[in-house]
Amino acid sequence: NLRQPRLAAVLAAAAEAFGWGAQPTAPARGAGADPGANRGVGLACGADKGSYVAACVEVEVERATGRPQVLRVVQAFDCGAVINPDHVRSQVEGAIIQGLGGALFERVEFANGRILNPDFGGYRVPRFADTPAIETILLDRKDVEPAGAGETPIVAIAPAIANALFAATGVRRRGLPLQPA
Numbered sequence: 001n002l003r004q005p006r007l008a009a010v011l012a013a014a015a016e017a018f019g020w021g022a023q024p025t026a027p028a029r030g031a032g033a034d035p036g037a038n039r040g041v042g043l044a045c046g047a048d049k050g051s052y053v054a055a056c057v058e059v060e061v062e063r064a065t066g067r068p069q070v071l072r073v074v075q076a077f078d079c080g081a082v083i084n085p086d087h088v089r090s091q092v093e094g095a096i097i098q099g100l101g102g103a104l105f106e107r108v109e110f111a112n113g114r115i116l117n118p119d120f121g122g123y124r125v126p127r128f129a130d131t132p133a134i135e136t137i138l139l140d141r142k143d144v145e146p147a148g149a150g151e152t153p154i155v156a157i158a159p160a161i162a163n164a165l166f167a168a169t170g171v172r173r174r175g176l177p178l179q180p181a
Contacts, residue, residue, distance in 0.1 A: 004047070006078050006141070010054040011045045013076035013137050018043075018056035037062050039071075042163025046155040050147035051079040052139075055096075055156035057132075059164040066180035068165055070100060070130070076137040077153055080144035091149040092136045099157030101126045104177050 002008040014020075020043065037060045045054035058072040077092050105124035109116040117123045158176065166172050 004052075006052045006139075007045055007047055007054075009139060010052045010076040010078050011043070013139060014045075014054040014056045014074050015043065017076070017135060017137055018072075018074040020056060038168040040164045040166065040168025042160045042165070042167055044156040044159035044163060046152070046159075048152040048155055050145075051077065051149065051152035053077050053152050053156045055160040057157070057160040057164045059161060059168055061165065061168045066169070068104065068161070068168075068178065070104070070132040070161060070164075072133045072135075073157070073160075074135045074137070075153065075156065076139060077149065078139035078141055079149045079152065080141050080146045082138050082140040083146055085138055085140070088138055088149045089136045092138075092153040093134050095151075095153035096134055096157050097126050097131055099154045100130060100132075100161075102154075102176055103158035103161045104130070104179055107177050 002011065018041075020041070039058065039060050041056065041058050043054065043056045045052070047053070053075060055073060055075040057070060059068045059070050061068045073096055075092060075096060077088070079088065082088050101124075105126065107117075108123070158178070162173055162178055165178060
């Protein structure tokens with residue numbers, strides 16, 4: 001039902017590369033799978049400042065704790081003509097990792113008007129172990145002026161994770177971070 005062709009194109013590209021519809025959303029399966037976990041997939045798309053993005057995500061959620069782990073992200077991005085693909089790809093991947101922080105971990109804690117976690121020892125940001133497999137697809141639109149890649153790549157990751165968590169657990173989490181309290 002998308003009427004914006006560029007948004008439809010990133011959504012189709014991400015879904016195709018992800019293999020949308022082929023992933024199990026039931027308990028984890030296969031060698032090394034955690035029998036105490038559920039898996040789910042989710043997608044989201046968006047646009048900002050003349051750029052378009054779509055993300056497909058697979059998560060695994062521990063049944064006992066409700067803690068999610070993002071296993072895989074496929075993100076398609078259209079920012080018009082791509083001048084330097086390596087730099088755009090790096091920008092997209094950095095935005096995905098930064099978005100994981102906001103989606104899953106980052107939370108400023110307050111008490112009595114004071115910040116309780118003012119440094120990185122108490123303020124959780126993504127770590128190497130949190131980084132999922134990432135596939136970035138750039139839609140190089142030579143017919144469109146470059147729009148830049150600075151901010152748009154982050155807009156789809158948190159809602160895609162939220163949708164994957166809903167698919168895995170049946171619980172719709174509406175506040176960030178999406179981790180259980």
